[in-house]
Amino acid sequence: MKWQRSRGRAASARGPRAAAVGAAVCVLAALPGQARADGEPSPYAFDPGAKRISGAATTSEAKQLDDGSTYRDSIEPGGTLIYRLNLDAETNAYVSAVAVPGPATTVAYGDKIKISLQNSQGSDCGSNDAQFGAASKFPRPLAAYAYRLIDKGAYSCQEAGAYYVVIERTGEDTSTPEPWGLEIRHVSEPKLTSPGPSEAPSGWPSASPEPAGGEPRARAGGTGFYDAAELGKGEWTAKIEPGATLFYRVPVDWGQQIFAAADLGSAAAAGSGPGSGFVSGAFSMALYNPARGLVDTSNSLSYNGKQKTTALDPLPPVAYENRFGSRTGDKEMRFAGWYYLRVSLNPEVGEKFGAGPYGLTLRVDVTGEPKSAPAYAGPAGDFSVNPDGRQPAADDGETGTAAADNGTMKVVAAAGIGMGTVLVLGLGVWTLLARRRAEPGSG
Structure with a gap:
């Protein structure tokens, strides 16, 4: 019985300490992580709420x-993944897929991701790759993104019901056969009250x-849409390192x-010795619209170590009727x-001209009154x-998601400090109780 009572006392004494430690662990576990499934850090900032x-x-x-x-998923080489949408007969639906290969993988010309939106009859409402x-x-x-648009002149994909998102990955045998991470987002555009x-x-x-x-103002880029x-x-x-990708966003009304x-700035050793060489397709820049649909890209910039x-x-002003055009991008x-700029630097630049980082300058202009x-x-x-x-971008670039994250981190930090205080107090009380129980005649 004495052993049982001592065991019970020890367990009850551990209660405050365990609760405090558990709560602190929960706070740490709630922090957003950007690790890949295999434990390696991801070069892309996936939405922590995905x-x-x-x-x-x-x-x-x-x-x-x-x-x-x-949402987050992953897709194997040659894989096909299917998801369901329940759509009404009034709103336009958009679904995007961001495919993220590993940073050290080999990719080839034909490696691509394709996304399609299909109705219950198996007909494509729209697709892109x-x-x-x-x-x-x-x-x-x-x-890339796919969408279903409500159009009185259309003969399919107008009814309410089940629709299906099909994401396919195709490629070449020379590519690294590892899964690509996927970030998938579904958003809707309301109908118009009048034609x-x-x-x-x-x-x-x-x-x-x-x-x-x-x-010029310094502005470090993010590593994802989020x-x-x-x-x-x-x-x-x-500054951008070889193999890195940076993301920026611009409000366009x-x-x-x-x-x-x-x-892209010049290399320190450009033109001589180990810094000489030539890299085709050294730098890639792309623009995506708010639904993460590709608007335009510039993938053919070559680099010889000089700037x-x-x-x-040039792109048309933002207008609802642009969707009826025939030219891709417009x-x-x-x-x-928010329109998104993605810039990527070929890792081969580092092999030819040094590890860097390299200077990057972005010139952005948004014209016209909203x-x-x-x-x-x-x-x-x-x-x-x-x-x-x-409003013009703040000096620290902290708006929208970044500001919200900063506020979240402040709350987490405050919670961490508060939890630390609780932990210290809890351990103090536990120690005092233990000493009192150890005194002769104590309860």
Whole structure:
């Protein structure tokens, strides 16, 4: 009985200490992680709030993607994954897939990711793909989207019911046969309360604006859509290492045009000795719309150790009716919101010219006064620019997701300090009780 009582006392004395330690562990466990499934750090910042999901092999086993939600999965070489959407007959639906190869993998010209949205009859409502291509055969995130649009003139994919997202990975035998990480997002665009324009604009200003004046400002990029750093009008500088990919985001409202160019700085040993050489497809820049659909890309920039520059083609002002155009890229400028710039540096640059990092300069301009949004029947969500987004980028680039994360970290830090205090007090009380029980005649 004495052993039982002592055991019970020890257990009760451990209670406060265990609770405090457990709570502290829970706080640490709640912190967002960016590790790959194999434990290695990921070069891409996946959304820490993304839900884990497993794509099915058949439509009958497909799991549902909820509107406004982000998911994580992975896809094998030659793999096909299927997910389900439950759509109404009024809203436009968009689903994007970001494929993330490992940083040390080998990729080839034909390696690509394809995403399709199909109705219950097996017909494609829309599909797109993204591949590395001949010019830039190095691992970096690829993104593509598919969508279902409500159109009175369409004869399929207009009814309410079950739809299916099909993601396929194809490639060549020379590529590294390891899974690619996937980040999948489903968002909806409300219907219009009254009929809008049904034809794409026939003309728009295509001349690039004069370079913005003022001193360049430093702005480190994010490593994914989730943590993309904000840019406003002006010239921005950063450092990029060979093999790295940086993400930035720019608010573009209705009626506004975005122009973007990038300069890659010269190498320290350019033109002589071990620093001499030539890398084709050394630098890649791409622009994505708020639904993560590819708008334009510049993948053919070659590098010989001397400074180089590249720019995206002029794009039309953001307009609802752009979606009715026939030119790829122009029709992706179909809604307002955050537009994303991705820049990637070929790891071969490091092999030829040194590990770096290399100087990067981004020149961004958004022209035109914001216009009124279309007559949406509900909140536009991702397809809008809030008043804060219209302001110039802050000096620290902390807006939107980054600011929210910073606030979260402050809360976590405060919670950690508070939990530490509780832990210390709990251990103190536990120690005092233990000493009192050890005294002669104590209870």
